[in-house]
Each structure stands twice: as C-alpha cells, then as structure tokens.
Amino acid sequence: MSALFTPFNLGSVVIPNRIGMSALTRNRSSATIPNEIMRKYYEQRAVGGAGLIVTEGTLITRQGTEWPDAPGIWNKEQIEGWKKITDSVHATGSKIYSQIWHLGRVSHPEAPEQIAAGVPVYAPSAISARGGKFRHIDGTPGYVTPTEIVDPTVLIAQFKQAAINAKEAGFDGVELHGANGYLVHQFLDSTSNKRTDKWGGSVENRARFALETLKTLIEVYGSDVAIKLSPAGGYNDMGMPLQETIDTFGYLLREINKLGLSYVTLVRYNPWLDPEYDGKKRGIPHDVVESYSSFLADTPLFVNGSVAPAEAEELVSTGKAAGVFIGVNWITHPDLGKRIRAGKDLDNAPDYTTLYGAPGVDPALGYTDYKEAVY
Structure with a gap:
C-alpha cells in the first residue's frame, strides 16, 4: 500500500495520505449544534489515519431534512461547536473539510427545522421528487411540490456565508455537496430543472448554479474548495439518459477544471443508492472514472463508492485517481487508515440499528464504540 501512504498537496495544505473519510450523516448533533460526542467521533478517525476528513453534510440554513439532528453552520453556536472539532482533528496532524449542503426539493414543510425556518421548500x-420518508414524521409522507426559487443568487450567497463561517470554525476547506439529488444536483439534472431563464434549459445554463457557487466559495477559500458529484444518479429521483448525462457532467467538469479546485470527488454507481420508482431503477450505471477523468487534467480526482483498500492502491498507483474517499468502513473502523497500513482485517460489521442513532439511546452506540485492532 505504498502509493496510498504518500503525502499529497491538496490546495494550500498537505494531507499525510490518500485515504479520505467520506461525508457520512450520523444524526448525533444537539439539534443542529455540533457537540462533544461528535468531537470524539472525528478525533478517533483522525487518530486512526484519515488523511482528509470531510464532515457529514452540514446545512447552510434551516431545512426540513429527513435526518434529525443533522448539524448546521449558519450561526455562532454552530461555529463554536465545529471549532472544537477542527482543533481536535488538527492536533492529530489530519486535515478536515466542511461539506456544505442544501437539500432543495427533498426537504419537507412539516419537518421541525423547516417549520422553525418559516419558509417554503425551495x-x-x-x-x-418521488419517494420520501422522514424519520421524524409518521408514515411515508412523500416529498411535496416545492416552490420555485425566484432568484438563485440568494442561495449562492447562503453558500458563501457558510464558507465564511467554516473558515471561522477552522476548517481547511469546503466541499460543495453536488451529489445525491440535493440542490446543486437538482439544478444540473434536466428532469428536476425545467427553468426557461439563464439557470435552466441548456447544459451551460443548468451547470451555471454549480459553477457560480464554486466561484463564490473560491472568493472565501481560494484553492481550498472542492465538489462532490454523482453522475450515475438514482438517489432522490435523479437521472438523465446516458448521453445527456455525459454531455452535462462533461461540460461541468471541463469548466470546473479551469477553476483550480483542490479536488473533485466522483461517486461511482451504487445500486444501494438507486431505489426503484414505479418498478424501475432511476440511475444510469456507467463508469464515472472512465467517462469523466479526462475532463480533469489539472484537477485532482478522488473516487468514492465501495472502494476496497486493494483497489484504492491500484487507483492511486496507476494515476487514475489522486486518492479515494471511503464511507462505511470509516464508520465501523475508527482506525481504518492504521488497519490498511498494517494489513489488518476489516472485521467490524456495521450495526444498522444504531447507525443513525435514536431518541433516548446512548449516542455512543454504533458511533464511537467500534473496536480498534490490536497492533
């Protein structure tokens, strides 16, 4: 595993290895405020060898998410909570980005935070979107028809403020969540974006929101800005025909390559993230590395989606990727980086009953209580 454990210049910082911890929603904040159990969780994984940690999706404003107790980054108390986490991660020598997130149409007006926000679902x-089950709303309420955003620049300004707040909280950079059917992805996909103004219609117009948001994040963070994309779609009712998908993401990545980002993460097709709607899968399975890496000649590519250690080494050693992001194995193995380096088995199975926590249950269960290997 020699290639995985070489340092890498990522924007303005150097990460100690190429094994990143992917954004993983875990529902452990105190309402929307990062707390002590979260600090312990991130510190464990920094000590465990994560070269770069990307936080769970962090809300830029109050939204009716299906994920209760997801953290935010729009107020001072949240900034202070995150500052304790970034300080702990930095003390280990690891680096940490904030993944900034807006749900768009997959919020719900009856969710507590949306009620508190007092605004429609935009x-x-x-x-x-089809589907829709919320952990804090009884039954399967489904998604609602959202209110069309009149002026998308208002939301771009919210992303910029989130980046300003992330910088105050001590994050090394920000990753724009452009994947999995959330707001940025909704602008990109022609099935969810039917606008006739400059923000919709053509490929160039549908890509405008992502590109303009990235440009305003760069105003805050310089080169320490990244984006996560899932061209194969499926999740949250996303997916265009294959050629339209390639044309859309090819154009977007060609333009992103001009911006000098620290990295782009491409999420591979995963059938687990491609639910059926009306008896049919929604996503468009195709090899995202093969299809899009040529558009990123000057931008580091990280690969995400069921990447095993041996494949990660092959991707990095052959130059197909600068690094990888791993998800579930970082949940179940707080010492994942150390295990990979030492050739230890990845033998902790996830406990799906505690994965997202539950009211009245010790938040440490299935969160900070996974066993480390004996070295």
Whole structure:
C-alpha cells in the first residue's frame, strides 16, 4: 500500500495520505449544534489515519431534512461547536473539510427545522421528487411540490456565508455537496430543472448554479474548495439518459477544471443508492472514472463508492485517481487508515440499528464504540 501512504498537496495544505473519510450523516448533533460526542467521533478517525476528513453534510440554513439532528453552520453556536472539532482533528496532524449542503426539493414543510425556518421548500423548479420518508414524521409522507426559487443568487450567497463561517470554525476547506439529488444536483439534472431563464434549459445554463457557487466559495477559500458529484444518479429521483448525462457532467467538469479546485470527488454507481420508482431503477450505471477523468487534467480526482483498500492502491498507483474517499468502513473502523497500513482485517460489521442513532439511546452506540485492532 505504498502509493496510498504518500503525502499529497491538496490546495494550500498537505494531507499525510490518500485515504479520505467520506461525508457520512450520523444524526448525533444537539439539534443542529455540533457537540462533544461528535468531537470524539472525528478525533478517533483522525487518530486512526484519515488523511482528509470531510464532515457529514452540514446545512447552510434551516431545512426540513429527513435526518434529525443533522448539524448546521449558519450561526455562532454552530461555529463554536465545529471549532472544537477542527482543533481536535488538527492536533492529530489530519486535515478536515466542511461539506456544505442544501437539500432543495427533498426537504419537507412539516419537518421541525423547516417549520422553525418559516419558509417554503425551495427548488430550481416546482417538480416533486418521488419517494420520501422522514424519520421524524409518521408514515411515508412523500416529498411535496416545492416552490420555485425566484432568484438563485440568494442561495449562492447562503453558500458563501457558510464558507465564511467554516473558515471561522477552522476548517481547511469546503466541499460543495453536488451529489445525491440535493440542490446543486437538482439544478444540473434536466428532469428536476425545467427553468426557461439563464439557470435552466441548456447544459451551460443548468451547470451555471454549480459553477457560480464554486466561484463564490473560491472568493472565501481560494484553492481550498472542492465538489462532490454523482453522475450515475438514482438517489432522490435523479437521472438523465446516458448521453445527456455525459454531455452535462462533461461540460461541468471541463469548466470546473479551469477553476483550480483542490479536488473533485466522483461517486461511482451504487445500486444501494438507486431505489426503484414505479418498478424501475432511476440511475444510469456507467463508469464515472472512465467517462469523466479526462475532463480533469489539472484537477485532482478522488473516487468514492465501495472502494476496497486493494483497489484504492491500484487507483492511486496507476494515476487514475489522486486518492479515494471511503464511507462505511470509516464508520465501523475508527482506525481504518492504521488497519490498511498494517494489513489488518476489516472485521467490524456495521450495526444498522444504531447507525443513525435514536431518541433516548446512548449516542455512543454504533458511533464511537467500534473496536480498534490490536497492533
């Protein structure tokens, strides 16, 4: 595993290895405030050898997410909570980015934070996503028809403020969540974006929101800005025909390559993230590395999606990727980086009953209590 354990210049910082910890929603904040159990969770994994940690999706404003107790980064108390986490991670020698996140049409007006926000569910177009189950709303309420965003620059300004707050909290950079059917992805996909103004219609117009948001994040963070994309779609009712998908993401990545980002993460097709709607899968399975890496000649590519250690080494050693992001194995193995380096088995199975916590249950269960290997 020699290639995985070489340092890498990532924007303005150097990460100690190429094994990143992917953004993983865990529902452990105190309402929307990062807390002590979260600090312990991130510190464990920094000590365990994560070269770069990307936080769980962090909300830029109050939204009716299906994930209760997801953290935010729009107020002072949240900034202070995150500062304790970034300080702990930095003390280990690891680096940490904030993944900044807006749900768009997959919020719900009856979710507590959306009620507190006092605003409608916003999206590029007034088109409801299929599906929709919320952990704090009884039954399967489904998604609602959202209110079309009149002026998308208002949301771009919210992303910029989130980056300003992330910098105050001590994050090394920000990753724009452009994947999995959330707001940025909704602008990109022609099935969720039917606008006829400069923010919709053509490939160039549908890519405008992502590109303009990245440019305003660069105003705050310089080269320490990244984006996560899932071209194969599926999750949250996303997916265009294959050629349109390649044309859309090819154009987007060609333009992103001009911006000098620290990295782009491409999420590979995963059938687990491609639910059926009306008896049919929604996503478009294709090799995202093969299809899009040529558009990123000057931008580091990280690969995400069921990447095993041996494949990670092969991707990095052959130059197909600068690094990888791993998800579930970082949940179940707080010492994942150390295990990979020492050739230890990855033998902790996830406990799905505690994965996202539950009211009245010790938040450490299935979160900070996974066993480390004996070295």
